[in-house]
Amino acid sequence: MKKSIILIISLVIASSVMSQQDVSEKHLRKFCExxxxxxxxxxxxxxxxxxxxxxxxxxxxxILKGNTLQFVSEFVxxxxxxxxxxxxxxxxxxxxxxxxxxVDLIYDADGNRMAAYVITLKNGNSYKMxxxxxxxxxxxxxxxxxxx
Numbered sequence: 001m002k003k004s005i006i007l008i009i010s011l012v013i014a015s016s017v018m019s020q021q022d023v024s025e026k027h028l029r030k031f032c033e034x035x036x037x038x039x040x041x042x043x044x045x046x047x048x049x050x051x052x053x054x055x056x057x058x059x060x061x062x063i064l065k066g067n068t069l070q071f072v073s074e075f076v077x078x079x080x081x082x083x084x085x086x087x088x089x090x091x092x093x094x095x096x097x098x099x100x101x102x103v104d105l106i107y108d109a110d111g112n113r114m115a116a117y118v119i120t121l122k123n124g125n126s127y128k129m130x131x132x133x134x135x136x137x138x139x140x141x142x143x144x145x146x147x148x
Contacts (some may be wrong), residue, residue, distance in 0.1 A: 023113075023135050028105055031141065032115040035131075036100040039119075044072035044094060051075075052134040052142035059147050069094060075145045076119065076127065098122045106130065127146070 031050070038046040045068050048056065060071040073094045099120040106114050113133040120126040135141045 023138055023141060025105065027139060028113070028133070028141065032102045032105070032117075032131075035115070035143070036102045036117060039072075039076055039097060039100045042095060042097070044068045047072045047076075050143055052144040055134070055142070055144040055147065059145070063148070067076070075131070075143070078127075089125065092121050092125075094125070096121045103128075108132070113136075140147075 012128070015088065035047065035050045038050060046070060048060070048071075050062075056071075060066065060068065064071050077092055077094070097119060101118045101120075103116040103118055106116050108114055108130075113135060115131045115133060117129045118126055119129055131143045132145065133141055134144045
């Protein structure tokens with residue numbers, strides 16, 4: 001009897017853990033494609049719903065004091081990865097984006113899911129963006145960038 005109870009509890013726990021990571025590839029792809037369309041709309045506020053709640057609260061609400069344009073621009077344009085202005089390179093702004101293509105779902109070195117995009121600017125320059133995806137349930141996920 002005792003072994004049966006332990007087995008049942010173990011199965012329930014294992015099922016719960018597996019279901020959190022059992023995200024439909026179809027749902028993730030659709031989510032990523034919709035994010036590309038939100039970026040292309042040119043309206044940063046349309047992008048907010050695609051981010052992980054914890055990330056929005058800490059980075060957008062607290063650190064950036066609700067500055068949605070800065071929040072989305074830093075995530076999408078990767079200000080931390082671009083050369084400094086004094087290097088003679090103009091940093092793009094959100095309104096410079098002309099096209100966003102979702103390429104594929106990939107894994108980083110630690111096995112975490114990421115969405116790969118190619119972002120094209122109005123001047124013809126393009127670059128790759130790898131957006132980390134935080135998965136908290138079968139249909140509950142969002143993008144999360146650097147915090148702090």
